[in-house]
Amino acid sequence: MPKVAAKHVVKSKPKLGQHFLSDESAAIQIVDALGDISQCTVLEIGPGRGALTGLLARRARRLIAVETDRVLAAQLRMIYGLSNNVEIIEGDVLAIDLNALFGPKPGTTRPGLSLPNEIVRVVGNIPYFLTSDILLRLFEFRKYFESLVLMVQREVADRLVAQPGKSDYGLLSATAQLYGRVEKLFTLPPDAFSPPPKVHSSVIRITLDSQIEKLQVDEGRFIQFLKHSFSQKRKTLWNNLKSAYPTATLKRALEKANVKPTLRAEALSLETSAKIFRALTNVSVNN
Secondary structure, three states: OEEEOOOOOOOOOOOOOOEEEOOHHHHHHHHHOOOOOOOOEEEEEOOOOOHHHHHHHHHOOEEEEEEOOHHHHHHHHHHHOOOOOEEEEEOOOOOOOHHHHHOOOOOOOOOOOOOOOOOEEEEEEOOHHHHHHHHHHHHHOHHHEEEEEEEEEHHHHHHHHOOOOOOOOOHHHHHHHHHEEEEEEEEEOHHHEEOOOOOOEEEEEEEEOOOHHHHOOOHHHHHHHHHHHOOOOOOOHHHHHOOOOOHHHHHHHHHHHOOOOOOOHHHOOHHHHHHHHHHHHHHHHHO
16 A cells, blocks of 8 residues: 655554655646645545655645554644644544545534535545445535545556456446546556555546536445446346346346347447446336
């Protein structure tokens, strides 16, 4: 899980498999990718030794940094203890209460008065083995977030930006693109980190723009449909879906959507997948 090394934090031996970013120009690029954050709240996932944190603290209206490493979190609290706009939280972004952080506070509004959510942008060098879990959690709480700038493994970045019809296009691609516009910004080699990881790393930006309403689908059930569609990547759409839907229902839905059963899910756009899903729903209701 790449982190960014700061000069102010003691360089203790990584305990959690971290690889700290040592390229200062890359740190600036990452923060620049957030845009103007002078009026924004920034959620930093995995500040590590804090070089990103320093840049963010100078630019952001409010910074909340979540770090799982107890020692690193304590060191960051010492550094930013007097900074009014910085809050260091020791914890796991998969477990912390995001509603408590960003939702309305009890007693702050009168009954019937609804205030808009604060603008939150997310940045982080996330643990690569938790990329999908963290993305799904951020998507779940997307009402709070405007954009995400994250460092991930290069191969994962390629999957996130892959378009239908490409071999890299899969469940992760479809899910991410269901919730936002995905860009691959730049790639860093292993020697940009200390210690160097065994993989290249890429920075991606996801501008949150949910397609759920536009596609006219039930969010939870459509996600399940996508999981079934991509359950075995080399199998046809028919073979992947036949275990989840009655044969007659599936046949009628594919015919209604004008989709050949011999196609694979990787060949279908989100719009086409949604058309099949809606047809399956309508056929089931009418039966």
